[in-house]
Amino acid sequence: xxxxxxxxxxxxxxxxxxxxxxxxxxxxxxxxxxxxxxxxxxxxxxxxxxxxxxxxxxxxxxxxxxxxxxxxxxxxxxxxxxxxxxxxxxxxxxxxxxxxxxxxxxxxxxxxxxxxxxxxxxxx
Numbered sequence: 092x093x094x095x096x097x098x099x100x101x102x103x104x105x106x107x108x109x110x111x112x113x114x115x116x117x118x119x120x121x122x123x124x125x126x127x128x129x130x131x132x133x134x135x136x137x138x139x140x141x142x143x144x145x146x147x148x149x150x151x152x153x154x155x156x157x158x159x160x161x162x163x164x165x166x167x168x169x170x171x172x173x174x175x176x177x178x179x180x181x182x183x184x185x186x187x188x189x190x191x192x193x194x195x196x197x198x199x200x201x202x203x204x205x206x207x208x209x210x211x212x213x214x215x
Contacts, residue, residue, distance in 0.1 A: 101133045102145045109178065110160035115171055116193050120148065122158030124178050129155050132197050141194050148197035150175050150187050157182060168192055 102108070102121055109124035118141075119133045129151035134141040150161060150173055159178040165171045173187045183205055190200035208214050 101135060101143070102131055105129075105131060109158065112161040112163065114197070115163060115165040115168070118194065120150070120161045120173075120197075121145075122160060122175065123151075123155075124157050124159060126157060127155035128158050130158055130161060130175060132194065134194070146198060149199075149201055149203070150185065150197065152185070152203060156185075171196065173197070 101119075105121070105123050107124045107128065108121050111119055111121040111130075114120060114132065117136070119135060121131045121133060123129055123131070129147040131145050132141075132148050133145045134143075136142060151158065156175075156177045157179050159176045159182075161176075162174045163171050164174075169192060171189050171192060173189065175183075175185045175187070177183050186204045186206070187197075188202050188204075189196035206214060
């Protein structure tokens with residue numbers, strides 16, 4: 092029936108959480124919007140292993156950032172690509188290619204690249 096039967100905070104101890112996005116495996120990624128913010132993965136399903144165990148992902152990198160939101164391209168189910176944006180005028184657009192699919196894909200391995208603007212209105 093898709094009725095709400097309960098609600099509670101699944102992520103605490105973070106700061107200025109802004110947008111976020113859904114992963115292909117139906118977890119939520121919450122983005123912190125402050126200087127050293129991170130992107131946290133939350134398992135909303137109480138019947139799943141990582142429920143009540145939110146974890147910072149590799150999306151935020153070591154230095155963090157002022158994250159606004161996350162989107163995913165799951166065309167290749169074995170290597171989903173996550174994009175994160177920062178909410179500041181010179182903020183980065185990060186591209187994280189995961190090594191696999193599922194909860195651990197955002198915590199182990201993967202490769203981060205950045206959108207780079209070149210001369211002549213070109214980018215890579």
